Amino acid sequence: MNLFRLAFAYLRDRVATTFLNLLLLVFGVTTITMVLLVAHQLRERVNREVAGIDLVVGAKGSPLQLILATVFQIDAPTGNIPLEEAEFIRRHPLVASAIPLAMGDSVSGFRIVGTEPALFSERGARMARGRLWQRPMEAVLGAQVARVTGLELGATFIGAHGLQGGLAHAEHPYTVVGVLEPTGTVLDRLVFTAIESVWLVHEHPRPSRAPSVHHREEHEDAGHEEHAEHEDHANDARQHGAHAERGPSPDAEITALLVRYRSPLAAVQLPRLVNERPRLMAASPAFEAARLLAILGFGLDTLRLFGLLVMAVAALSVFVALTNALEERRGDIAIMRVLGATRGLVLRELFLEALVLSAAGLVLGLALAHLLVELLARSFRQAFEAGLSGWVLAPEELWLVPAVLAVGVLAALLPAVRAYRLDLASTLARG
Amino acid sequence: MRVRGLALVRNGRTVLALDDWSVPAGGRWLIVGPSGSGKTSLLQLLAGLLLPTRGSIEVMGERIDAMPEARRDRFRGRTIGFVFQTLHLVRALSVLDNLRLAAFVVGERRSEDELRALLEAVGLADRARARLFELSQGEAQRVAIARALVNRPRLVLADEPTSALDDGNARAIMELLIARTSEIGAALVIATHDARLAPWFEHRLELGGTS
Ligand SMILES: Nc1ncnc2c1ncn2[C@@H]1O[C@H](COP(=O)(O)OP(=O)(O)OP(=O)(O)O)[C@@H](O)[C@H]1O
Numbered sequence: 148m149n150l151f152r153l154a155f156a157y158l159r160d161r162v163a164t165t166f167l168n169l170l171l172l173v174f175g176v177t178t179i180t181m182v183l184l185v186a187h188q189l190r191e192r193v194n195r196e197v198a199g200i201d202l203v204v205g206a207k208g209s210p211l212q213l214i215l216a217t218v219f220q221i222d223a224p225t226g227n228i229p230l231e232e233a234e235f236i237r238r239h240p241l242v243a244s245a246i247p248l249a250m251g252d253s254v255s256g257f258r259i260v261g262t263e264p265a266l267f268s269e270r271g272a273r274m275a276r277g278r279l280w281q282r283p284m285e286a287v288l289g290a291q292v293a294r295v296t297g298l299e300l301g302a303t304f305i306g307a308h309g310l311q312g313g314l315a316h317a318e319h320p321y322t323v324v325g326v327l328e329p330t331g332t333v334l335d336r337l338v339f340t341a342i343e344s345v346w347l348v349h350e351h352p353r354p355s356r357a358p359s360v361h362h363r364e365e366h367e368d369a370g371h372e373e374h375a376e377h378e379d380h381a382n383d384a385r386q387h388g389a390h391a392e393r394g395p396s397p398d399a400e401i402t403a404l405l406v407r408y409r410s411p412l413a414a415v416q417l418p419r420l421v422n423e424r425p426r427l428m429a430a431s432p433a434f435e436a437a438r439l440l441a442i443l444g445f446g447l448d449t450l451r452l453f454g455l456l457v458m459a460v461a462a463l464s465v466f467v468a469l470t471n472a473l474e475e476r477r478g479d480i481a482i483m484r485v486l487g488a489t490r491g492l493v494l495r496e497l498f499l500e501a502l503v504l505s506a507a508g509l510v511l512g513l514a515l516a517h518l519l520v521e522l523l524a525r526s527f528r529q530a531f532e533a534g535l536s537g538w539v540l541a542p543e544e545l546w547l548v549p550a551v552l553a554v555g556v557l558a559a560l561l562p563a564v565r566a567y568r569l570d571l572a573s574t575l576a577r578g
Numbered sequence: 579m580r581v582r583g584l585a586l587v588r589n590g591r592t593v594l595a596l597d598d599w600s601v602p603a604g605g606r607w608l609i610v611g612p613s614g615s616g617k618t619s620l621l622q623l624l625a626g627l628l629l630p631t632r633g634s635i636e637v638m639g640e641r642i643d644a645m646p647e648a649r650r651d652r653f654r655g656r657t658i659g660f661v662f663q664t665l666h667l668v669r670a671l672s673v674l675d676n677l678r679l680a681a682f683v684v685g686e687r688r689s690e691d692e693l694r695a696l697l698e699a700v701g702l703a704d705r706a707r708a709r710l711f712e713l714s715q716g717e718a719q720r721v722a723i724a725r726a727l728v729n730r731p732r733l734v735l736a737d738e739p740t741s742a743l744d745d746g747n748a749r750a751i752m753e754l755l756i757a758r759t760s761e762i763g764a765a766l767v768i769a770t771h772d773a774r775l776a777p778w779f780e781h782r783l784e785l786g787g788t789s
């Protein structure tokens with residue numbers, strides 16, 4: 148005999164009530180934990196995406212849209228910006244690095260992004276196999292793209308115009324030269340290529356201003372903007388043979404620049420500087436991500452509130468059950484006291500019952516929540532691709548442990564006080 | 579066990595007054611008196627379940643009425659066995675676990691063999707696993723007696739232990755109580771208005787009007 152056996156005996160003695168209370172507790176804990184888990188992973192994911200990007204510079208429009216399009220890759224870009232404007236930002240002394248992105252095409256629903264290899268080092272992506280591109284029309288695949296499309300090193304593919312897959316650019320096939328390791332970010336779902344590939348695939352823009360791009364000096368194609376596509380192609384092939392770097396046309400455009408600041412001072416000066424330029428807009432990923440999370444957070448808060456409500460009902464139910472049980476147990480408690488149990492022992496036994504119940508509810512609820520989130524991740528492709536997993540611990544879950552146990556203790560408080568005050572003589576005399 | 583100058587006032591009424599009364603070790607006393615004469619109150623006083631308004635109560639040379647509560651609880655558990663008229667067992671536990679409980683609450687351990695021997699002595703060797711609702715009144719009363727003996731008390735108090743039983747059972751219970759208490763040398767004090775018990779006792783304490 149020990150206190151646990153005694154507590155278990157009483158819980159077993161009113162098995163239906165115990166089961167109901169356990170069910171309520173598990174339901175509450177599961178709901179709250181699932182919300183915590185999903186919210187935590189969502190936040191983690193969003194933070195992972197914006198990590199290392201202090202500012203995104205793109206065309207004027209909605210800042211949230213710019214961030215969604217360029218950082219999360221889930222919206223259409225706000226437009227393009229001239230390369231010379233981009234160069235102005237790149238050369239600014241407060242900018243540590245600025246990586247251009249040029250978007251527009253897709254393959255099998257995965258976006259093709261023209262950029263520079265520096266993107267990989269900035270975002271901490273490593274090559275799983277193959278190499279970086281060395282000339283236009285060579286492509287490096289994100290891990291998930293490689294897995295889903297089955298494209299291997301040396302394979303060729305054709306980009307479709309637009310992000311949802313429109314007209315194919317059959318005359319400009321890409322060749323796979325490398326595959327990235329999984330990063331757990333949107334990089335896994337992108338195809339990377341030299342920025343020139345994107346220019347090449349699309350019609351060349353007309354010349355307008357004198358370009359101020361440093362590439363220009365070695366740019367063989369300058370002034371050939373009016374050339375038909377086949378000429379371009381030939382030109383391109385020649386360049387490939389010569390291993391030359393193809394430069395942009397004078398008013399080539401990019402979609403956006405991912406900027407990392409050199410000093411905190413930049414956060415004050417740079418956005419204003421950018422926004423003052425007629426065609427540029429600066430958007431802060433951290434700020435827009437926080438806005439995004441606030442929007443999503445509303446739904447999660449509602450769910451969390453629901454979970455708290457269920458917990459409150461569970462606590463009330465445990466309280467009612469213990470109070471009722473106490474009425475039936477006055478005689479038992481009196482017997483225990485006559486047998487030599489102190490008030491303290493009786494009190495400990497009652498609290499232990501509530502603790503055993505809430506601990507069981509906690510453990511089962513946590514386990515069920517993780518299981519359900521994992522099932523959710525496995526049954527919905529989007530959830531899985533968003534990196535959702537049940538085998539992750541949200542730090543807030545640790546708070547749930549003392550919180551739920553406290554709920555149990557709280558529910559047992561009043562019955563325990565009444566047990567403590569039980570008048571032995573009259574309880575016994577009543578028989 | 580000895581009481582001196584004992585008085586108990588409940589609701590402004592003196593329900594019990596006992597000048598000097600003592601029970602020697604192993605002694606056997608019957609407390610009789612009409613309903614409301616304070617029999618139950620006296621047993622509760624002796625067990626430290628109730629505190630006197632005046633006077634002192636010594637059990638095994640110790641003032642049970644003057645102890646701190648927690649110590650009084652444990653003292654009662656170790657030295658006094660209590661048997662009630664109908665309040666017998668802890669519902670949620672089996673017969674055997676009820677016996678274990680008696681040892682546990684005072685921090686003792688008893689081997690299963692020991693407890694089974696005790697059950698055998700009250701004629702319930704085969705009901706160790708039974709629950710309260712599976713027992714008859716007489717059987718439950720026997721378990722209560724066995725449990726009162728688990729901690730080898732020096733004093734066994736019984737409040738109307740036979741009032742709910744028929745003649746046969748009442749006789750069996752009395753014989754059991756006397757046999758078991760004399761076996762361990764414990765004093766036995768029974769409060770009752772059950773006239774059937776008189777023949778077993780050499781000493782009687784009459785309450786109500788006489789004192
Ligand atoms: N809890 C209580 N509070 C106040 N007075 C009580 C309480 N219990 C009993 N009394 C009073 O104390 C007196 C003695 O009661 P007690 O139960 O000791 O008598 P008794 O001799 O055991 O009676 P019975 O033969 O009916 O069991 C009675 O007058 C009763 O009304």
Ligand SMILES: [Mg+2]
Nearest residue numbers: 617618619737
């Ligand atoms: Mg009585």
